[in-house]
Amino acid sequence: MLFPPEALGTITEYSTGEVWNAKRMGGAVARAASALHERGIGPGDNVLIYHGGSGAFFADLFAIWQMGACAACLNPGLSQPELENIVSFIKPKLILVDQNTSAGIVGGVAILCSQVEPVGRIIESKLTLANSGLDDAALILFTSGTTGTPKGVVHNFRSLLARINLNRQFIGDDNLGKTLCVLPTHFGHGLIGNCLTPILFGHDLLLLSGSNLPTIGKLGEIIDQHEISFLSSVPAFWKLVCKLAKPAAKGTLQRVQIGSAPLAADLWHQVIEWCGTDDVVNMYGITETANWLAGASARDLAPEDGLIGRMWGGMAAIIDSDGQFRPFGEGELVVQSPSLMSGYYQLEAQTRDVLVDGWFRTGDIGRIDPDGVMRLTGRQKNEINRAGVKIHPEDLDLLFERHEAVSEACAFAIADDLSNELVGLALSLVDASAITVPELRAWCEERLASEKRPDKWFIVPEIPKTDRGKINRQRVAEYCFQLDADKKG
Numbered sequence: 001m002l003f004p005p006e007a008l009g010t011i012t013e014y015s016t017g018e019v020w021n022a023k024r025m026g027g028a029v030a031r032a033a034s035a036l037h038e039r040g041i042g043p044g045d046n047v048l049i050y051h052g053g054s055g056a057f058f059a060d061l062f063a064i065w066q067m068g069a070c071a072a073c074l075n076p077g078l079s080q081p082e083l084e085n086i087v088s089f090i091k092p093k094l095i096l097v098d099q100n101t102s103a104g105i106v107g108g109v110a111i112l113c114s115q116v117e118p119v120g121r122i123i124e125s126k127l128t129l130a131n132s133g134l135d136d137a138a139l140i141l142f143t144s145g146t147t148g149t150p151k152g153v154v155h156n157f158r159s160l161l162a163r164i165n166l167n168r169q170f171i172g173d174d175n176l177g178k179t180l181c182v183l184p185t186h187f188g189h190g191l192i193g194n195c196l197t198p199i200l201f202g203h204d205l206l207l208l209s210g211s212n213l214p215t216i217g218k219l220g221e222i223i224d225q226h227e228i229s230f231l232s233s234v235p236a237f238w239k240l241v242c243k244l245a246k247p248a249a250k251g252t253l254q255r256v257q258i259g260s261a262p263l264a265a266d267l268w269h270q271v272i273e274w275c276g277t278d279d280v281v282n283m284y285g286i287t288e289t290a291n292w293l294a295g296a297s298a299r300d301l302a303p304e305d306g307l308i309g310r311m312w313g314g315m316a317a318i319i320d321s322d323g324q325f326r327p328f329g330e331g332e333l334v335v336q337s338p339s340l341m342s343g344y345y346q347l348e349a350q351t352r353d354v355l356v357d358g359w360f361r362t363g364d365i366g367r368i369d370p371d372g373v374m375r376l377t378g379r380q381k382n383e384i385n386r387a388g389v390k391i392h393p394e395d396l397d398l399l400f401e402r403h404e405a406v407s408e409a410c411a412f413a414i415a416d417d418l419s420n421e422l423v424g425l426a427l428s429l430v431d432a433s434a435i436t437v438p439e440l441r442a443w444c445e446e447r448l449a450s451e452k453r454p455d456k457w458f459i460v461p462e463i464p465k466t467d468r469g470k471i472n473r474q475r476v477a478e479y480c481f482q483l484d485a486d487k488k489g
Contacts, residue, residue: 007022007202008022008025008026008199008200008202009022009198009199009200009201009202009203009204009205010022010204010205011025011055011058011199011204011205011207012204012205012206012207012226013053013054013055013207014206014207014208014209014215014222015207015208015209016054018054018055020055020058020059024055025055025058025059025062028055028056028059028115029059029062029063029066030122030123031059031063031114031115031119031122032059032060032062032063032096032114032115033063033066033067033123034119034120034121034122034123035063035112035114035117035119036063036064036067036069036094036114037067037123038119038120039093039094039110039112040093041064041067041069041093041094042067042068042069043067043068043069043136044068044069044070044136045067045069045070045092045093045094046069046070046072046090046091046092046093046137046140047064047069047070047071047072047092047093047094047095047096048072048074048086048087048090048092048094048095048096048109049061049064049071049072049073049074049096049186050074050076050078050083050095050096050097050101050111051076051096051097051098051100051101052073052075052076052184052185052186053184053185053207053209054098054207055207056098056099056114056115057098057185058195058199059114059115060096060114061073063114064096065138065157068136069093070136070137070138070139070140070154071138071139071140072086072090072092072139072140072142072152073139073140073141073142073185073186073187073191074086074142074186075142075184075186076186080106083106084106084107085150086142086150087106087107087109088107089149089150089152089345089346090140090150090152090345092109093109094109094110094112095109095110095111095112096111096112096113096114097111097112097113098113099113099115099116101113133157134156134157134158134161135156135157135158135342136156136157137154137155137156137342138155138156138157138160139154139155139160140152140153140154140155140345141153141155141186141187141188141191141287142186143287149347150345151344151347151350152344152345152346153287153288153341153344153345154341154342154343154344154345155290155339155341155342156342158338159290159338159339159340159341159342160192160196160290160339162290162313162337162338162339163192163289163290163291163292163338163339164192164196164197164200166312166313166338166339167192167193167197167291167292167312168197168201169313170292170295170312170313171197171230171255171257172255173201173203174229174254175229175230175254175255175279176197176198176201176203176229176230177203177204177229177230178203178204178206178226178227178228178229178230178252179194179195179197179198179203179204179205179206179228179229179230179231180205180206180208180222180223180226180228180230180231181194181195181205181206181207181208181231181232182208182209182210182231182233182237183210183232183233183234183469185207187287188285188286188287188290188291189232189234189259189260189285189291189292191291192290192291193232193257193285193291193292194231194232195207198230206222206226206228208222210233210237210469213240213244216237216240216241216244216245217244217245218245219241219245219248220245220246220247220248220249221246221248223248223250223252223253224248224249224250224252227250227252228248228252228253229252229253229254229255230253230254230255230256230257231253231256231257232256232257232258232259232283233257233258233469234258234259234260234261234469234470235258235261235262235263235264235267235469236261236408236465236469237469238258238267238270238271238274239267239407239408241271241274242267242270242271242274245274247274247275247276248275248276251276253275253276253277254277254279255277255279255280255281256271256275256277256279256280256281257280257281257283257292257295258271258280258281258282258283259282259283259284259285259292260283260285260469260470261469261470261471262305262306262376262394262397262398263282264305264397264398264401264402265303265304265305265307265398266401266402267401268280268282268298268303269303272298272303278297278298278299279297279298279299280297280298281295281296281297281298281309282295282296282303282307282308282309283295283308284308284309284374284376286362287341288340288341288354288360289335289337289339289340289341289360290339290340290341292312293311293312293314293335293337293339294308294309294310294311294312294316294374295308295309295310295312296308296309296310296373297309301373304375305398306366306375306376306377306394306398307373307374307375308366308374308375308376309373309374310372310373310374311335311337311372311374313337313338313339314335314336314337314338314339314340315335315336315337316333316334316335316336316368316372316374317333317334317335317359317368318330318331318332318333318334318366318367318368319331319332319334319361325359326368327368328367328368328369328370328372329367329368330365330366330367330377331365331366332361332362332363332364332365333362333364333365333366333368333374333376334356334359334360334361334362335359335360335362336358336359336360337360340355340360341360343355363379363381364376364378364379365377365378365379365383365392376394377392377394377395378392378393378394378395379392379394382394382413382473384411384412384413384421384422384423385413385420385421386419386420386421386422386423386451391411391423391451391452393410393411393412393413393423393473394411395452396409396411396423396425396448396452396454397409397410397411399444399447399448400425400427400440400444403440403443404430405429405430405431405434405435405440406427406428406429406430406440407428407429407430408427408428408462408463409425409426409427409428409463410425410426410463410471410473410476411423411424411425411426411454411473412424412425412426412473412474412476412477413473413477414455414456414477422455422456423452423453423454423455423456424454424455424456424458424477424480425454425456425457425458426458426460426463426476426477426479426480427440427457427458427459427460428459428460428461428462428463429459432459437457437459440457441453441457458480458483458484460479460480460483463476464476464479
């Protein structure tokens with residue numbers, strides 16, 4: 001399937017003011033494709049993109065696809081050892097960087113910037129999302145393993161096209177008209193949902209770093225200045241926005257989507273008030289399904305903790321406690337989707353564990369009502385087993401974040417010889433001098449059964465997150481114990 005470069009929407013980089021219209025992008029894609037061609041890149045090859053958040057990133061991505069190769073998108077913030085680990089595992093033919101990175105070699109693989117690499121004949125530019133075959137690998141996105149064995153989710157051209165078209169169908173062209181992306185471009189939420197979906201259908205895109213506090217504080221002004229109609233981000237971003245930024249005044253913002261982490265109903269309501277629209281959608285999506293999979297708009301359903309709405313294409317079911325697949329009820333959520341990954345790169349056993357008879361086992365625990373509305377209650381791998389009592393840490397997060405003194409909360413398991421696991425809780429407070437742990441304990445005792453209450457409490461400056469805005473509970477636990485050790489030392 002071809003997307004002519006002249007049909008692309010315009011990409012604007014907020015930080016630099018660079019504007020990539022269709023003509024400029026077409027020229028950049030042709031130049032990058034020529035550089036790849038001269039390096040012998042073709043179908044079946046992997047090419048790493050070690051930069052992001054710019055028009056040049058998309059030029060490289062489209063050029064890789066034009067050559068029929070597979071793009072592996074990396075976090076440009078990875079350290080040299082992490083990069084070397086990925087290179088050793090993926091064995092790419094080439095590593096593409098931006099103009100701020102020097103050319104060289106990593107693990108025997110050449111590094112180059114496609115826009116400055118000397119090339120001979122410039123080949124014709126054509127944006128191709130399937131230059132070889134629809135079922136050939138197109139994209140590898142990493143969910144873990146930059147220091148251990150990398151876990152790369154592989155999507156073919158078919159799954160990408162399916163997801164992008166479904167996104168357009170459920171969001172609507174009117175909403176996508178002027179889209180803002182505040183997310184990194186090396187994972188599905190930002191890349192596929194927030195960027196490829198609008199620009200491949202001729203809508204304009206503004207790229208903005210969502211980790212810059214001064215910029216976040218001006219979000220309302222930016223939305224007004226660029227007449228933004230749509231954006232999607234993570235709950236952590238909106239917690240900052242609601243505290244730091246004045247709302248937009250022009251009323252151009254029509255739809256907002258929030259995903260990649262649990263959204264508390266209280267925050268959901270705050271975002272609705274800040275945005276001035278009730279079309280604020282809590283999204284459910286995972287990298288293995290090429291970002292969004294289901295959504296619940298406050299326009300249709302009243303916000304509540306765990307509500308993720310109905311499927312955006314495909315089917316959902318649950319596996320109950322007896323191991324039976326059911327169309328509704330409670331248990332582990334499993335899904336079928338036209339945007340499902342082809343597997344984990346070079347990890348056949350892990351792939352077999354999650355792909356069962358055409359279903360993907362999400363590992364999330366939830367409920368499906370007879371009308372198809374879904375709710376999440378926890379995640380199997382996060383479940384805390386305290387002496388046989390199963391506790392979902394997500395429930396504790398959402399409970400404590402309702403307290404006016406709590407900015408963020410994260411519960412996690414602590415190994416224990418007697419009870420198997422205890423409950424740890426990290427809290428970031430609005431004002432650490434305004435409340436004490438005993439006061440928080442008393443508040444908790446009024447709202448939680450004794451077997452679910454935290455055993456160890458940690459007051460921390462902030463809850464550490466991944467570059468995707470997600471919480472890794474093991475890392476949070478390690479962070480808390482290190483802070484505790486530093487204090488005692």
